Amino acid sequence: MARVFTLLVGLLAVVAIAAAGWIYTDTKRDMLRLSTDIAQLRVSLDLYGRQQPTATNGAAATAAPANDEILDLKNRLAILENSWRSQTPAGTGLAAVPALPGETAPAAAGGAQGDCMPPSTRMLVTTGDSYPVCGTSAVVNVAVVSPGGVNLTDGTLIPTGGNSILKGTRCTLAVMSSGEDGMDGYAEVRVNC
Structure with a gap:
């Protein structure tokens, strides 16, 4: 046991x-x-x-500097692009680089060309942007950019992946993407005339 x-x-x-x-x-x-x-x-x-954005005095306080920085970058890019197109490479005998199709040539020395949207070129737009379409009388006036699409100031709503004729013109505005991949408030659009 x-x-x-x-x-x-x-x-x-x-x-x-x-x-x-x-x-x-x-x-x-x-x-x-x-x-x-x-x-x-x-x-x-x-x-x-x-x-x-880390808001100390509200979200509006931090949104303004970001928009100013983006506007500053856009302006710098436009200046660099205009100077690049108008320069002749020294000692090469080559002519200046031609402008993109559908875009007017750079203005003569001293005259600044206004911003315009070249046809068949993708561009980023945000709320309040207004761009004339290069070489046409059409103007793209963006009222609101939302994750679902773009609202124009004339009341036209274009969903992401869709397109619409700009009123009074033969140009079509297509919205490629809107508020995607961390690009809140921005849409990628393309105009075809």
Whole structure:
């Protein structure tokens, strides 16, 4: 009887050690899963914080500098493009680079050419933008850019992936994308005449 009792106690000890080992590995697996989830949450919050402006005096206070910076970059790009097109490479005997099709040639020295939207060229637009279409009487006046499409000031709503004729012209405005891939407030459009 004493041997059976000893065998039973030994068997019970082995079962207790196995149960403790199983509980230990299961707890360790849960802790690893939770720490991975917490790390992913931290990364997501960091990325979300980088996309959202940190408002100290409201969202309007941070939105204005971003728009001013974008406008400044647009102006710099236009100046560089005009100077690049009008320069003749020194000592090469080559003529100046021609303007894009459908776009008027750069203005003579000192005269600045206004911004216009070249036909068949994709452009980014945002709320309040107004661009004449180069070489035509058509004008693209953007009232609102939303994730679903673009509203023009004449009341025309063009959904993303759709197109519409600009009123009073033979030109068509197509919306390629609107508010996608982190480009909130911007739409990619193309005019065909």
